[in-house]
Amino acid sequence: MDFDLSEEQQLLKDNVERLTAARYAEVKTRTSLMKSPKGYSEALWKEFAEMGLLAIPFAEEHGGMGQGAVETMLVGEAFGRAQVLEPYFPTVILAGSALRLGASEAMKAAVLPEVAAGTLTLAFAHQEPEARFDLANVATTAKADGKGGYVLEGAKCVVLGGDSADKLVVSARVSGDRKSKDGLVLFLVDADAAGVTRKGYPTQDGTRAADVTLSGVKVGADAVIGDAGKAYPVIERTVQNGIAYLAAEAVGGMTALHELTVEYLKTRKQFGVPIGSFQVLQHRSVDMFVSVEQARSMAYYACVMIDEPDESERRRAMHAVKVQIGKSARHVGQEAIQLHGGIGMTMEYKGGHYFKRLTMIDLMFGNADHHLRELTKAGGLLAA
Amino acid sequence: MDLRFSPEENAFRQEVRSFFQTEIPLSIRSKSIEGRHLTKEDIVTTQKTLHKKGWAVYNWPKEWGGTEWTPVQQYIFLEEMQANGVPPPLAFNTSMNGPVIIQFGTEAQKKKFLPRMASLDDWWCQGFSEPGSGSDLASLKTTAVRQGDHYIVNGQKTWTTLAQYADWIFCLVRTDPNAKKQLGISYIVFPMTSPGVTRRPIQLIDGGSEVNEVFFDDVKVPVENLIGEEHRGWDCAKFLLGNERFGIARVGVSKMRVARIKELAKRVPSNGGSLMEDPQFAEKVALAEVELKALEMTQMRFLAAERGNKSGKPNPATSMLKLKGSEIQQTVTELLMELAGPLAIPYANDEDDMIGHNAPPIGAEWAAPAAPTYFNYRKVSIYGGSNEIQRNILAKAVLGF
Numbered sequence: 001m002d003f004d005l006s007e008e009q010q011l012l013k014d015n016v017e018r019l020t021a022a023r024y025a026e027v028k029t030r031t032s033l034m035k036s037p038k039g040y041s042e043a044l045w046k047e048f049a050e051m052g053l054l055a056i057p058f059a060e061e062h063g064g065m066g067q068g069a070v071e072t073m074l075v076g077e078a079f080g081r082a083q084v085l086e087p088y089f090p091t092v093i094l095a096g097s098a099l100r101l102g103a104s105e106a107m108k109a110a111v112l113p114e115v116a117a118g119t120l121t122l123a124f125a126h127q128e129p130e131a132r133f134d135l136a137n138v139a140t141t142a143k144a145d146g147k148g149g150y151v152l153e154g155a156k157c158v159v160l161g162g163d164s165a166d167k168l169v170v171s172a173r174v175s176g177d178r179k180s181k182d183g184l185v186l187f188l189v190d191a192d193a194a195g196v197t198r199k200g201y202p203t204q205d206g207t208r209a210a211d212v213t214l215s216g217v218k219v220g221a222d223a224v225i226g227d228a229g230k231a232y233p234v235i236e237r238t239v240q241n242g243i244a245y246l247a248a249e250a251v252g253g254m255t256a257l258h259e260l261t262v263e264y265l266k267t268r269k270q271f272g273v274p275i276g277s278f279q280v281l282q283h284r285s286v287d288m289f290v291s292v293e294q295a296r297s298m299a300y301y302a303c304v305m306i307d308e309p310d311e312s313e314r315r316r317a318m319h320a321v322k323v324q325i326g327k328s329a330r331h332v333g334q335e336a337i338q339l340h341g342g343i344g345m346t347m348e349y350k351g352g353h354y355f356k357r358l359t360m361i362d363l364m365f366g367n368a369d370h371h372l373r374e375l376t377k378a379g380g381l382l383a384a
Numbered sequence: 385m386d387l388r389f390s391p392e393e394n395a396f397r398q399e400v401r402s403f404f405q406t407e408i409p410l411s412i413r414s415k416s417i418e419g420r421h422l423t424k425e426d427i428v429t430t431q432k433t434l435h436k437k438g439w440a441v442y443n444w445p446k447e448w449g450g451t452e453w454t455p456v457q458q459y460i461f462l463e464e465m466q467a468n469g470v471p472p473p474l475a476f477n478t479s480m481n482g483p484v485i486i487q488f489g490t491e492a493q494k495k496k497f498l499p500r501m502a503s504l505d506d507w508w509c510q511g512f513s514e515p516g517s518g519s520d521l522a523s524l525k526t527t528a529v530r531q532g533d534h535y536i537v538n539g540q541k542t543w544t545t546l547a548q549y550a551d552w553i554f555c556l557v558r559t560d561p562n563a564k565k566q567l568g569i570s571y572i573v574f575p576m577t578s579p580g581v582t583r584r585p586i587q588l589i590d591g592g593s594e595v596n597e598v599f600f601d602d603v604k605v606p607v608e609n610l611i612g613e614e615h616r617g618w619d620c621a622k623f624l625l626g627n628e629r630f631g632i633a634r635v636g637v638s639k640m641r642v643a644r645i646k647e648l649a650k651r652v653p654s655n656g657g658s659l660m661e662d663p664q665f666a667e668k669v670a671l672a673e674v675e676l677k678a679l680e681m682t683q684m685r686f687l688a689a690e691r692g693n694k695s696g697k698p699n700p701a702t703s704m705l706k707l708k709g710s711e712i713q714q715t716v717t718e719l720l721m722e723l724a725g726p727l728a729i730p731y732a733n734d735e736d737d738m739i740g741h742n743a744p745p746i747g748a749e750w751a752a753p754a755a756p757t758y759f760n761y762r763k764v765s766i767y768g769g770s771n772e773i774q775r776n777i778l779a780k781a782v783l784g785f
């Protein structure tokens with residue numbers, strides 16, 4: 001049992017934290033980047049590439065670093081702390097996982113080096129308006145064109161990073177009814193391919209997303225990721241990787257938000273004393289601290305379990321992780337605003353930015369209630 | 385003990401309900417039911433309609449346009465107003481500054497201010513809080529120095545709600561720097577257009593800018609704009625803060641929202657059925673309904689006690705209405721956001737310059753305001769005396785600590 005980071009891991013953590021803290025030192029920087037055309041800094045994206053951050057989870061033969069969940073966790077935590085806007089989550093974690101876990105050698109060799117080099121951004125176009133949190137619920141269809149290729153029809157929504165991504169990993173159905181786990185397929189599609197319409201918009205947390213309509217989109221056989229009709233396990237694992245990363249990001253955000261709150265309680269004076277001298281506020285911030293640490297423990301647990309070969313154990317673990325993250329994020333976020341008073345309500349203060357991102361993280365890929373229900377259906381974590 | 389409404393009270397309920405439903409435009413009411421942004425015009429139109437009917441300042445004395453309704457009638461009126469999505473009369477005018485002027489103002493001040501306040505020809509805003517003075521309001525630093533027939537006002541207010549629409553501001557200012565905290569404060573009013581008044585909007589986490597910083601730089605205010613006695617403004621402030629007791633829990637609003645959530649949840653797919661058939665979600669909704677019913681009964685108990693309260697002093701236990709009412713309002717906004725799920729993630733705010741387009745993303749149109757409303761409603765446990773301050777009041781005044 002060893003929770004200590006290796007020397008290289010510690011170095012990675014320090015470097016990413018230093019870089020992102022410097023680039024996002026001011027709330028104003030974030031707010032003005034939110035309003036820039038792409039919604040993030042391309043210069044910073046390049047710096048991430050130079051530091052090797054975009055290469056972390058990919059194999060060395062694909063231009064990657066061949067590293068694992070601990071390293072992406074460290075990045076996620078730092079990004080959560082700094083509230084970065086760059087599309088690391090959609091590109092490297094979501095679409096990156098789908099390719100890493102599902103794509104052919106040829107596709108990986110063609111695409112991943114570009115991702116690692118920072119010259120190609122991706123998005124995972126899976127969510128549909130009627131699906132809510134059901135990962136198998138896909139109505140988008142893929143009809144074989146008889147020449148090995150397919151024609152795609154359908155609509156995707158809230159595709160994170162989808163407004164500016166160069167390529168999309170799109171889920172569709174070759175067979176089965178719309179809620180069936182069988183019959184799913186993933187494609188790698190050019191974001192500006194004929195028949196792809198994207199409507200981009202900002203999201204509540206200051207990042208970007210898009211609704212994507214696919215009408216008569218023609219793709220070749222070489223666009224298929226893995227085996228047509230058998231994509232569900234890849235989709236599920238992609239989302240599990242997403243959850244592990246979001247857990248880390250949420251922990252980074254919660255930690256920073258809690259620190260900000262404690263600092264504020266120590267400096268804000270009312271009634272002639274720092275408000276932190278009121279015991280009720282001390283206890284509330286202690287409860288927040290406990291919530292943050294419970295979440296941190298579950299982010300570590302996610303690292304332990306993300307590559308667990310027993311899929312049922314892995315699945316239950318990831319449900320449990322998202323439950324704790326959702327609960328902690330809500331508790332810490334709400335209390336932070338309350339303990340700040342009016343200043344916590346503004347976009348001019350970093351606290352509100354953390355609160356909004358933490359709130360959105362709960363709504364992504366299943367909220368705490370959804371995962372609690374799924375965990376319960378799966379029999380819980382402990383053997384009875 | 386008879387907790388039922390009398391036939392007359394039920395008839396009164398019918399009367400106000402049908403007025404709201406026929407006279408207040410549905411376009412306005414559905415905006416507030418759906419959590420969309422109300423314009424200044426929506427609020428003015430509504431108040432003018434109520435005013436014509438003689439109901440805008442129902443809580444004022446008859447000679448200034450009030451109704452002499454019983455506390456029960458006032459309660460019914462508020463409940464129907466909230467349940468039907470009618471924007472309430474502007475609180476700054478009708479339940480804050482108006483009653484203060486009626487209680488403490490001169491005859492001339494009453495004549496000058498009250499009629500235009502009732503009709504919303506003048507929009508008022510509240511200049512109490514300052515950057516350094518929130519919960520500890522009495523520590524405020526804005527000064528007013530007497531120079532002949534004028535006060536010269538310098539300082540800053542903050543969190544001033546809807547100051548962008550306001551014609552006038554009512555302000556707490558320090559007139560005696562040497563007196564102990566509460567004793568050197570005065571209550572003065574002046575036009576927002578006075579030279580030296582500037583305003584900076586503050587964007588809140590829902591994306592809107594309903595609050596402002598307001599700066600005073602040598603603002604000249606005639607002495608006749610002092611309300612009540614000089615240095616005794618704290619009496620006005622205490623009177624104002626203790627005044628609004630029954631609307632504050634907003635039980636009617638929460639009831640309307642819960643009913644809407646139950647309706648919408650039938651259309652949201654979950655776990656093979658609808659979300660309303662999902663026991664996990666349905667139980668959360670039911671629990672909110674239980675809490676809401678308990679709050680409603682608690683409110684009725686206070687109301688019944690109010691019938692016999694001739695002291696005119698607010699009952700400190702009414703703090704629990706603010707406390708519990710705000711918590712339930714927040715729970716309900718949280719439920720709506722959960723209901724929207726991933727469809728709550730897109731940001732579509734036509735007030736914010738961040739986006740050039742404001743057509744809602746695909747998915748459900750009702751989902752667009754869910755997250756902003758949740759964010760915005762964090763305020764209800766902060767303003768009007770934070771929930772921690774309400775607990776302090778209950779601890780001291782009710783439990784005897």
Ligand SMILES: Cc1cc2nc3c(=O)[nH]c(=O)nc-3n(C[C@H](O)[C@H](O)[C@H](O)COP(=O)(O)OP(=O)(O)OC[C@H]3O[C@@H](n4cnc5c(N)ncnc54)[C@H](O)[C@@H]3O)c2cc1C
Pocket residue numbers: none
């Ligand atoms: C089942 C049981 C077994 C025990 N076994 C042992 C034993 O083996 N050996 C032994 O020595 N003792 C033992 N104790 C005693 C135990 O350590 C005391 O009960 C404990 O220290 C609390 O003291 P108290 O009961 O006097 O409560 P008090 O100290 O009077 O506390 C009353 C309440 O006030 C709160 N409180 C007190 N001070 C503060 C503060 N500064 N801020 C906020 N809240 C405060 C407390 O949390 C509590 O809620 C045992 C007690 C129990 C119930």
Ligand SMILES: Cc1cc2nc3c(=O)[nH]c(=O)nc-3n(C[C@H](O)[C@H](O)[C@H](O)COP(=O)(O)OP(=O)(O)OC[C@H]3O[C@@H](n4cnc5c(N)ncnc54)[C@H](O)[C@@H]3O)c2cc1C
Pocket residue numbers: 268270271275278280281338339340341342343345509510511512513515517518519520542543544545546595763766767768769770771772773776
């Ligand atoms: C959306 C919004 C609209 C507003 N509109 C107006 C307006 O129109 N006009 C106006 O004058 N003001 C307005 N306010 C200001 C509001 O009244 C203040 O925000 C409120 O009084 C709290 O003050 P503060 O923000 O300075 O927080 P602080 O007083 O600094 O409080 C910070 C935290 O400390 C806690 N705290 C403070 N003192 C104690 C204590 N003794 N014991 C325990 N806990 C304590 C608080 O509860 C809070 O959690 C508005 C505020 C908001 C958020």
